[in-house]
Amino acid sequence: MSRREVRDFVSVTRDDLGATLDEIEHRVSPKELSKQAIHWVSTSYDRNPGKWLLGIALGAVASVAAILWAVTSDD
DSSP: OOHHHHHHHHHHHHHHHHHHHHHHHHHTSHHHHHHHHHHHHHHHHHHOHHHHHHHHHHHHHHHHHHHHHHHHOOO
């Protein structure tokens, strides 16, 4: 390989690496991750809302129980 070919190869490789890093940065950005999480939750709820409603109800009961325990405990 000549020096020019090596420089061209390095330049193309840098550009490719830059594009790859930009794509990775985009995919792991908080905005993109929140979109994916919202989509996952929405799709999961649409498929089986009973599990989500049961989970929310159990969470609410656990929260109320923890508050009541904290308020009424002797500690």
